[in-house]
Amino acid sequence: MTTRALGLPAAKFILLIASGGLMLGTLSACSDQSSAQERGGPGGGAGGRPTQVGFITATTTSVPLVSELGGRAVAYETSEVRPQISGLIQRRLFTEGSYVRQGQPLYQVDPSLYRAAVNQASANVASARAAAEAARAKANRYRPLAQIEAVSQQEYTDAAAQARQATASVAQGNAALETARINLRFTTVKAPISGRIGRSLFTQGALVSSNQTDPLAVIQRTDPIYVDIQQSAADLTTLRRSLASGGVTPGSTQVRLKLDDGSDYGYTGTVQFSEVVVNESTGTVTLRASFPNPQGTLLPGSFVKAFFTQAVTPNAILLPQSAVQRDIGGDAFVFVVGPQNRAERRKVVAERTYGTDWVITGGIKPGDKVITQGLGTLKDKAPIKPVPASAAQKIAPPPPGQAGAAGAGGGARSGGGGR
Structure with missing residues (x-):
């Protein structure tokens, strides 16, 4: 086919062919540049730009367990209120659930029999004292008579023994009187300790005894x-x-x-x-x-x-829980900033937590830079760009020239489409 057949001059036909080839070359170059940018820079893949990560510097501290x-x-103290004698309860002298003090009267048991026992023991003591005085007087009279042999020595010995027996009877009577007085005092049941008293398990008119199973009440301090x-x-x-x-x-x-x-x-x-x-x-x-x-x-x-x-735990290191990972076997590990700014995987000992941190007792040492941010796809020996975890990350807008070029390219493609 000749240029005349198409109705175009030969010069214009050659110019159109050249322009189309130039446009195709430009589009191919743009496509290659876009692919390179999607791969993370020139070369793409492992040869792309390093991953930016945040790190903290490990320091030791004492961590409480x-x-x-x-x-x-x-x-603190518990006491069961129990009767020490037998008798009928006449009155309850406390309010249930109240605070009672040591020695405060709680119950009154009928004291009639015990008061009579005191009177009887007191009378026995008086009788024994009278007998003892008579026996001592007789022994005193027999002493000089025995010395001059006016009475036999045996009679004086018997009189002295009777005097000592009468004195012992007085002591026995006093002991019985003291026991009777103690029992009379026990008819008023008092609080053994100070504290809060519970409910009363026995009411007025109940018969109580010293060997019963249940207490009258319980006091707790x-x-x-x-x-x-x-x-x-x-x-x-x-x-x-x-x-x-x-x-x-x-x-x-x-x-x-x-x-x-x-x-x-x-x-x-x-x-x-x-x-x-x-x-x-x-x-x-x-x-x-x-x-x-x-x-x-x-x-x-x-x-x-x-x-x-x-x-x-002394000399332990605290790390955020996000920095510590575990493998399939359950072993804990972290990534640290290694030589030449490459990620280095370290196995650590992390047996317990303290608050929101792991307590590390082995695997890293003070001064190591432990990576805490950017761990999503991080691998061992991968190139990294470490920055302090507390540093703010700045995102810069694209240069104005690139934005204008992108707009011009879009306009050219739009114009081409119009043609």
């Missing part, structure tokens, strides 16, 4: 109050081994509480002692702590949660 254990409140904390014997053994090996140091004996409604108890307690035996049914050891309880907030039997520092 805080134990959270369940416990129950126990009265709740200020201060004990909290019995249950800890696993295995955990306690592990803690003692750690203390013996020097891995941890002893903590504080101070204890904080959370009540059963989740609120904090306003007072701090102190661990008093640990039981020396393990409960066979639960496998736990009881730790007892003492707390002030002036408002009576803690009641005996209440369930609480106790928080206290049993030990302190």
Whole structure:
């Protein structure tokens, strides 16, 4: 086909062919440049620009080992009010649920029989004293008579023995009188300790005795109050081994509480002692702590949660939980900034948490730069651009020239499409 057949001059036909080739070359170059940008820069893939990551510098600190254990409140003192004599209850002298003081009268038992016993014992003492005086007088008279042999020595010996027997009878009578007075005093049942008294289990007119099974009432002292904390014997053994090996140091004996409604108890307690035996049914050891309880907030039997520092881990490193990852085997690892700004995977020892951080006791050392941001697709030995995790990341707009070129290219393509 000739240019004349198309109706075009030869010069214009050649110019059109050249322009089309130039446009195709420009589009091919733009496509190659766009593909390179999508691959992360010139070369793309592994040879692309480094990933920007945020890091923190590892530092050592002392981390307390805080134990959270369940416990129950126990009265500081508990006393069962029991009668020590037998008789009918005449009156109840206290208000149920009130606070009573040591020595305060609680019940009045019929004292009639015991008052009569006191009178009888008192009369017996008076009789024994009279007999003793007569016996002593007789022995005193026989003494000089026996010396001059006016009476036999045996008669004087018998008179002296009778005087001593009469004196012993007076002592026996006094003991019986004291017992009768004590029993009479026991007809008024008094509070053995100070504390809060519960309900009365016996009413007026009830017959009570010293050997009965049930107490009259129960008094409990709740200020201060004990909290019995249950800890696993295995955990306690592990803690003692750690203390013996020097891995941890002893903590504080101070204890904080959370009540059963989740609120904090306003007072701090102190661990008093640990039981020396393990409960066979639960496998736990009881730790007892003492707390002030002036408002009576803690009641005996209440369930609480106790928080206290049993030990302190020295020279530990705290890392955010987002920085610590685990492999399929469950081993913990982190990425650190390695030589030549490449990511380096490190296996670490992370056995427990403290707040929102992992407690690291091995695998990294102070001064290591641990990566905490940009871990999504990070791999070992990958090139990175490390910046402090607290630094603000600036996003710059594209240069004005590139934006104008993109607009011009779009206009050219639009114009081409028009043609």
